[in-house]
Amino acid sequence: MIKKVLFDLDGTLLPMDQEVFTKTYFSMLASKLAPYGYDSKELIDGIWKGTKAMVKNNGAGSNETVFWDTVSAIFGDKIKKDIPIFDEFYSIDFDKAAKSCGYNPAAKRSVDKVKALGYGVILATNPLFPSIATEKRIRWAGLEPDDFEFFTSYENTCFCKPNPNYYRYVIDKAGCSAEECVMVGNDVKEDMVAAELGMKVFLLSDCLINPEGRGISAFPSGGFEEFDSYISRQA
Numbered sequence: 001m002i003k004k005v006l007f008d009l010d011g012t013l014l015p016m017d018q019e020v021f022t023k024t025y026f027s028m029l030a031s032k033l034a035p036y037g038y039d040s041k042e043l044i045d046g047i048w049k050g051t052k053a054m055v056k057n058n059g060a061g062s063n064e065t066v067f068w069d070t071v072s073a074i075f076g077d078k079i080k081k082d083i084p085i086f087d088e089f090y091s092i093d094f095d096k097a098a099k100s101c102g103y104n105p106a107a108k109r110s111v112d113k114v115k116a117l118g119y120g121v122i123l124a125t126n127p128l129f130p131s132i133a134t135e136k137r138i139r140w141a142g143l144e145p146d147d148f149e150f151f152t153s154y155e156n157t158c159f160c161k162p163n164p165n166y167y168r169y170v171i172d173k174a175g176c177s178a179e180e181c182v183m184v185g186n187d188v189k190e191d192m193v194a195a196e197l198g199m200k201v202f203l204l205s206d207c208l209i210n211p212e213g214r215g216i217s218a219f220p221s222g223g224f225e226e227f228d229s230y231i232s233r234q235a
Contacts, residue, residue: 005119
């Protein structure tokens with residue numbers, strides 16, 4: 001019996017071309033930090049190294065700690081002292097990056113449908129962002145943070161996709177078993193790995209990411225209309 005439905009955010013509830021969004025976001029962040037003495041290329045390279053360190057994190061500490069320890073090893077203690085500038089960026093400037101994303105009202109309708117069926121809803125977004133940035137992106141998708149029982153962010157998680165331990169952490173926090181969950185996402189590598197733990201999965205194909213060209217015929221897939229039909233059959 002299904003108890004929880006886990007949704008990915010970027011490319012799933014929030015339509016986007018990942019490359020376009022990342023380029024826009026990093027350009028804006030680099031512009032914000034330039035007046036404080038950060039070379040744009042060096043800053044972006046450093047953030048990528050911090051991001052890769054989070055992806056490799058296997059429980060050594062929160063992703064937040066791993067990120068800032070990595071970038072401070074590059075830029076020194078100065079960057080930690082400048083964290084309030086990063087916070088200001090996410091609070092004020094980050095919303096402008098919404099222009100690089102799409103919007104699909106069917107996303108909210110599907111979340112509402114899942115709740116109407118009596119399932120708990122969790123936002124299982126890759127926890128590479130601080131919570132304030134995740135809350136912003138949730139709203140860009142036409143939803144609210146309290147539409148979800150909880151969401152993962154770099155502050156509250158010690159793993160990242162596609163590490164199966166990320167999904168183990170989520171289902172443990174949700175208080176259920178893998179077999180009682182459905183994972184809905186657009187990334188074949190990062191989201192469909194949940195099936196290895198025994199979760200049901202649904203591949204949302206609107207913004208499909210499959211860089212390794214893996215076979216996807218084994219996964220239920222389609223747009224939100226197909227997902228709505230799929231989840232109705234699980235009731």
